[in-house]
Structure formats: C-alpha cells, structure tokens
Amino acid sequence: xxxxxxxxxxxxxxxxxxxxxxxxxxxxxxxxxxxxxxxxxxxxxxxxxxxxxxxxxxxxxxxxxxxxxxxxxxxxxxxxxxxxxxxxxxxxxxxxxxxxxxxxxxxxxxxxxxxxxxxxxxxxxxxxxxxxxxxxxxxxxxxxxxxxxxxxxxxxxxxxxxxxxxxxxxxxxxxxxxxxxxxxxxxxxxxxxxxxxxxxxxxxxxxxxxxxxxxxxxxxxxxxxxxxxxxxxxxxxxxxxxxxxxxxxxxx
Amino acid sequence: xxxxxxxxxxxxxxxxxxxxxxxxxxxxxxxxxxxxxxxxxxxxxxxxxxxxxxxxxxxxxxxxxxxxxxxxxxxxxxxxxxxxxxxxxxxxxxxxxxxxxxxxxxxxxxxxxxxxxxxxxxxxxxxxxxxxxxxxxxxxxxxxxxxxxxxxxxxxxxxxxxxxxxxxxxxxxxxxxxxxxxxxxxxxxxxxxxxxxxxxxxxxxxxxxxxxxxxxxxxxxx
Numbered sequence: 001x002x003x004x005x006x007x008x009x010x011x012x013x014x015x016x017x018x019x020x021x022x023x024x025x026x027x028x029x030x031x032x033x034x035x036x037x038x039x040x041x042x043x044x045x046x047x048x049x050x051x052x053x054x055x056x057x058x059x060x061x062x063x064x065x066x067x068x069x070x071x072x073x074x075x076x077x078x079x080x081x082x083x084x085x086x087x088x089x090x091x092x093x094x095x096x097x098x099x100x101x102x103x104x105x106x107x108x109x110x111x112x113x114x115x116x117x118x119x120x121x122x123x124x125x126x127x128x129x130x131x132x133x134x135x136x137x138x139x140x141x142x143x144x145x146x147x148x149x150x151x152x153x154x155x156x157x158x159x160x161x162x163x164x165x166x167x168x169x170x171x172x173x174x175x176x177x178x179x180x181x182x183x184x185x186x187x188x189x190x191x192x193x194x195x196x197x198x199x200x201x202x203x204x205x206x207x208x209x210x211x212x213x214x215x216x217x218x219x220x221x222x223x224x225x226x227x228x229x230x231x232x233x234x235x236x237x238x239x240x241x242x243x244x245x246x247x248x249x250x251x252x
Numbered sequence: 253x254x255x256x257x258x259x260x261x262x263x264x265x266x267x268x269x270x271x272x273x274x275x276x277x278x279x280x281x282x283x284x285x286x287x288x289x290x291x292x293x294x295x296x297x298x299x300x301x302x303x304x305x306x307x308x309x310x311x312x313x314x315x316x317x318x319x320x321x322x323x324x325x326x327x328x329x330x331x332x333x334x335x336x337x338x339x340x341x342x343x344x345x346x347x348x349x350x351x352x353x354x355x356x357x358x359x360x361x362x363x364x365x366x367x368x369x370x371x372x373x374x375x376x377x378x379x380x381x382x383x384x385x386x387x388x389x390x391x392x393x394x395x396x397x398x399x400x401x402x403x404x405x406x407x408x409x410x411x412x413x414x415x416x417x418x419x420x421x422x423x424x425x426x427x428x429x430x431x432x433x434x435x436x437x438x439x440x441x442x443x444x445x446x447x448x449x450x451x452x453x454x455x456x457x458x459x460x461x462x463x464x465x466x467x468x469x470x471x472x473x474x
Contacts, residue, residue: 020424031437052420053438065337
C-alpha cells in the first residue's frame with residue numbers, strides 16, 4: 001500500500017528530480033583538488049558536473065546497488081577493478097593520480113612528526129598517546145595504506161586500541177586536525193588544502209613504506225557525453241597541473 | 253546554506269505527510285474504535301520503526317530493492333532507475349520510518365472521543381460517513397495535526413536511513429541533515445553551522461507547536 005502511495009507521490013517529487021548535470025562519485029581525498037578541477041572544467045567547457053565525495057568502498061557498494069553515478073574516481077585500483085569485473089563500467093579505466101600519505105599532528109599535540117614515525121613510536125612507549133586517527137581500512141584505501149605503514153614500522157598492535165577510524169580519509173583528517181586526536185595518517189592532498197598549514201605540522205611518508213595509492217577512475221555504463229568529456233579533461237594538462245599542485249603524483 | 257538540500261528536505265517532509273496521513277487516519281481509527289483478533293500484533297508492528305535502528309530498515313530496502321536483487325531489477329526495467337538512490341526510494345523509507353509517529357497520535361485522538369458521542373450521532377440519523385467527517389474528524393483533529401507535525405519534523409531529522417538508501421546525491425537525496433555531514437567532511441564548518449542552526453530552530457518550533465496543541469486537547473477533555 002505504501003509502495004502504491006509512493007508511486008502516486010512521484011509526480012510531486014518530479015519537481016525535485018528535474019534535469020541535472022551528471023553526478024561524479026569521487027574518493028574523499030580529492031575534496032579540494034577535484035572541486036578546483038570541476039570549476040576549471042566549467043570555465044573551459046561551459047558544462048558542469050556534480051561531485052559526490054565518499055569512501056571508495058562505500059561508493060563502490062552504492063554503484064553496485066544502482067546509484068546513478070556516471071564516473072567514479074577511486075582512491076585505489078581494487079575498487080574500480082571490482083566494478084569492471086562486474087560489468088558495470090565502460091572499460092578498465094585509467095590511473096589518473098598517485099596519492100601520498102602524511103603523518104599530521106595538530107598544534108599542541110605531544111606527537112612529533114617525522115617520515116619514519118619515530119616520534120609516534122616514542123609517544124606510544126611513553127604511554128601518553130591519546131587517540132590517533134586513520135581512515136577505516138575496510139572502505140578507504142588511505143586507511144589501508146595507513147595500516148600497512150603502521151605494520152611496517154611495527155606499531156600496529158601497540159596503536160590499535162588508540163585508533164579512531166574515520167568513515168573517509170576526510171573525516172580522519174578532521175579528527176586529526178581539530179585536536180580531537182594527537183594526530184593521524186591522512187592524505188597529503190587534504191593537508192595542502194586551505195586552512196590546514198596553520199593547524200599543525202606534518203611529514204610526508206615515503207611511498208615505499210605503504211601500499212601504493214594508485215588512483216584509478218572508470219566511466220560507468222550509464223555515462224553520457226558530459227561525463228565522458230570530464231573523463232578526458234581529467235587526463236589533460238590543466239587537470240594534471242591542478243592534481244600536481246595538490247600533492248599528487250601524475251602518471252605519464 | 254544548501255538551498256537545494258533544504259528543498260529536498262521540505263519535499264520529503266511534505267511527501268511523507270501526504271502518504272501517511274490518509275493511511276494513519278484509516279489505521280488509527282481502526283485501532284481506536286474496533287476490537288479484533290491480532291490487534292496486539294498490528295499495534296506492535298506499527299510501533300516497530302520506533303525501536304528499530306534506521307540501519308536495519310536501510311539494509312532491508314537495499315537488499316530488497318537494490319540493483320542486484322530480482323525485485324530491484326524488475327523495478328529498474330519498469331521505471332528506468334533503482335528505488336534506492338532516488339527521491340522516491342527515500343520517500344518510501346521515510347514513510348515506513350514514520351508510521352508510528354503518525355498512527356499513534358491519531359489513534360489517541362480517536363480514542364479520546366467518548367463512545368456516547370458516537371452513539372448520539374448515530375441516533376441523530378447521521379450516516380457513518382457523516383459521523384466520520386462531521387463529528388469524529390473535527391474532534392480528533394489535534395491528534396491528526398500532531399501526527400503531521402511529528403512526521404514532518406522527524407523526516408527533516410532523519411539521517412542514517414537517508415545516507416544508506418539515498419546516498420548523497422545533490423538535488424535528489426541530499427537532505428539538509430545529510431548536507432551537514434557532507435559539509436563537515438568537506439571542512440566547510442561554516443555552511444554546516446548555518447544548516448545545523450536552521451534545523452535546530454525548526455525542531456524547537458515544531459516541539460513548541462505540538463506541546464501547545466496537546467495542551468489544548470487536554471483542556472477540552474478536562
């Protein structure tokens with residue numbers, strides 16, 4: 001009965017679901033970079049895209065369940081590959097950026113940051129470690145990368161009880177930068193964003209210390225002309241320059 | 253301030269009321285006036301959404317109507333899109349989640365009508381429909397209004413099921429409460445703050461309105 005009634009009200013809802021620009025699903029680490037690229041795209045091409053940010057795993061699940069995204073920019077290769085295997089994408093897509101991880105400590109934190117995480121090890125040993133933020137490794141590739149670097153440094157078991165998991169890397173960055181945690185492992189692209197520099201200190205983790213953050217994007221089956229244009233635009237020099245400015249490596 | 257999100261929220265609230273009010277008046281009156289077998293079960297089912305975590309509702313809606321379920325695929329081939337991640341899907345979820353908020357106040361409203369009033373109306377020769385529209389509805393009106401206000405306010409505040417079933421699609425399923433979360437994640441605390449304050453004002457105003465209404469009912473009954 002409710003279903004019938006819902007269908008009746010669809011007419012009323014039509015005002016809401018009018019013609020809109022294509023929706024792009026993007027990993028949360030792209031928050032600042034992609035907003036800038038989308039703006040530039042609008043200036044250069046006169047058409048716009050809507051970007052929805054989330055954890056790559058969450059977005060993948062939503063695409064599998066029928067979410068109407070036309071392009072998906074993931075934080076890794078596994079999630080897009082999974083969609084390609086399920087036949088939901090146009091092709092295998094391309095790697096558009098390589099992400100980097102940083103250890104961040106907000107002003108006033110007892111944590112000293114360095115690329116080998118020696119400061120983190122000291123804080124843990126001293127027993128003064130408060131909460132430490134990473135993204136949820138199950139749904140966010142940046143969380144997986146954080147886990148791998150903590151394991152490599154032999155800190156994983158010791159820090160586990162202190163971990164606070166963000167749904168996305170953006171939420172982890174929020175925990176780490178607002179003083180609610182002694183620090184965290186977050187995306188380089190986010191700490192380069194507006195307002196972060198004065199909130200604390202960071203050190204970039206060597207790429208060889210964690211699982212690679214090769215970020216792949218795929219056009220989904222339903223992709224239209226504008227989404228395809230944006231996909232091409234992301235591989236062009238303008239977009240690549242913006243990505244580099246936000247701390248990403250850009251494949252040749 | 254995300255005006256599109258506010259519009260989606262308001263549409264969702266209005267749509268939920270439009271769906272649930274006729275249903276609530278029918279069921280609320282039935283439960284108030286009639287005794288029947290299985291009434292306890294019906295009352296329990298009506299109340300379930302009140303105690304059930306919204307994620308449970310979200311889970312079942314996704315599993316039943318998602319693009320990977322047979323039912324979801326059938327729906328998709330008929331309508332051209334899946335029920336989850338659409339405004340219509342959100343409306344369905346919202347309607348289910350709000351059943352107790354609508355049915356219970358309406359039921360109380362009808363229960364408050366003394367049975368001799370109903371009998372007297374019947375003695376005066378009014379038909380059942382006339383009794384319903386001229387006697388019962390006006391008397392149960394505060395309950396019905398309370399139901400509408402509660403459903404509207406609760407819809408505006410719903411978060412979990414909206415994020416799960418709706419995703420976060422601007423203009424379609426991004427409600428004001430989801431937009432706050434989205435802005436927080438985007439480090440845009442200012443917009444999040446403005447929207448949070450908006451919802452706070454609406455919530456307080458709503459509760460003041462319902463309290464005033466229920467007082468008026470109490471006075472009349474006394």
